Amino acid sequence: MHTDLGEFLQSRRARIQPSDAGLREYGRRRVPGLRREEVAQLAGVSVDYYIRLEQGRGRNASDAVLDAVARALRLTDSERVHLYALARPTGGHLPSTPGVYRDSLRAGVRLLLDAIAAPAFVLGRRMDVLAWNALADTISGFSALPEAERNQARSLFLDPAAAQFYPDWEIVAAETAAFLRRDAGLHPDDPDLLLLVDELSRRSDAFRRIWADHPVKEKTYGAKLIQHPVLGTLDFGYETLALPGDPDQLLVVYTAVPGSPTAAVLADLTAGNPVGQLPDNSAAALPGNSVAPR
Structure with missing residues (x-):
């Protein structure tokens, strides 16, 4: 799941151009979309903290931080729930975490x-x-x-x-x-x-x-x-x-x-x-x- 979280965040920042986020482009870009530093700036968190999050080391990320990252990456409601699920694989998902699954019908x-x-x-x-x-x-x-x-x-x-x-x-x-x-x-x-x-x-x-x-x-x-x-x-x-x-x-x-x-x-x-x-x-x-x- 650490890999899934990093790949998910990378795929989402890759689809946003700096100009779309109101940022000035500078330097040569090795990857499409936003740099990690730019996502951190838009989310109002430190670059080191955001890098740790992409590496799956942000298990203690607060709701405020995850919401800020979601806004910076312009996530849909479904993608925002997915971000919470990946960042907190042992719990702490957004509202209505599924209960016990049954494969039989009433x-x-x-x-x-x-x-x-x-x-x-x-x-x-x-x-x-x-x-x-x-x-x-x-x-x-x-x-x-x-x-x-x-x-x-x-x-x-x-x-x-x-x-x-x-x-x-x-x-x-x-x-x-x-x-x-x-x-x-x-x-x-x-x-x-x-x-x-x-x-x-x-x-x-x-x-x-x-x-x-x-x-x-x-x-x-x-x-x-x-x-x-x-x-x-x-x-x-x-x-x-x-x-x-x-x-x-x-x-x-x-x-x-x-x-x-x-x-x-x-x-x-x-x-x-x-x-x-x-x-x-x-x-x-x-x-x-x-x-x-x-």
């Missing part, structure tokens, strides 16, 4: 999934898919996967079919890696997460490239364009809600604009129209169903 959550008239599923830690409703299964084919393979990051980066399923694959990949990086910051000692990151790093050039940039982002809301092998082009929005009492479990609901072609497809599926009956060979074209063995 019965009420399963009832809620079935009551939602839209594709909906529950994500757990490490982007494991824990449960889904019938519409989500029709869209993503979760039930056709072995339990151990129901992981969105693995299917996205290791399944060749994912690039066809998600026309905006690069965007989805960046969001996925950013969310996984956030999880890694909050849970640095999770052995299963470390194994997942190691596997993705070994087997996916794209994952290594994105991961090296240290993206950090919560999964909150956005758009998801899908090219389904049977249903055609589906243009969804999505909303992500943390489940009360289970902050590591997220309810993800796909939405469609009323009157849109995607809304019409969902209406047909809900009504039991044959469009929702996938051919036997269509499951293999869904992400995750052709992931090669580890």
Whole structure:
């Protein structure tokens, strides 16, 4: 985690030009962006103190110092939480530190999934898919996967079919890696997460490239364009809600604009129209169903 903290801070100062921070440029720069001395100046801390922080030796950094560094580096809210997590890996994160993780769902959550008239599923830690409703299964084919393979990051980066399923694959990949990086910051000692990151790093050039940039982002809301092998082009929005009492479990609901072609497809599926009956060979074209063995 010492290395992660240093790499994260270096990646964030590299994206800020001195002129953007109101500083005068001087001398030859060996690295892009701000120097350590300039970050220290903007944060109002000594250069030596900031260097110790980048080296992972700032375990006793106060909230005021971490907040000042976050402001100097123009961190987003998600990146600020990540900074706290990396600087204090044994505790002291910003509000709502996750509680004890459970990979099983309350019965009420399963009832809620079935009551939602839209594709909906529950994500757990490490982007494991824990449960889904019938519409989500029709869209993503979760039930056709072995339990151990129901992981969105693995299917996205290791399944060749994912690039066809998600026309905006690069965007989805960046969001996925950013969310996984956030999880890694909050849970640095999770052995299963470390194994997942190691596997993705070994087997996916794209994952290594994105991961090296240290993206950090919560999964909150956005758009998801899908090219389904049977249903055609589906243009969804999505909303992500943390489940009360289970902050590591997220309810993800796909939405469609009323009157849109995607809304019409969902209406047909809900009504039991044959469009929702996938051919036997269509499951293999869904992400995750052709992931090669580890």
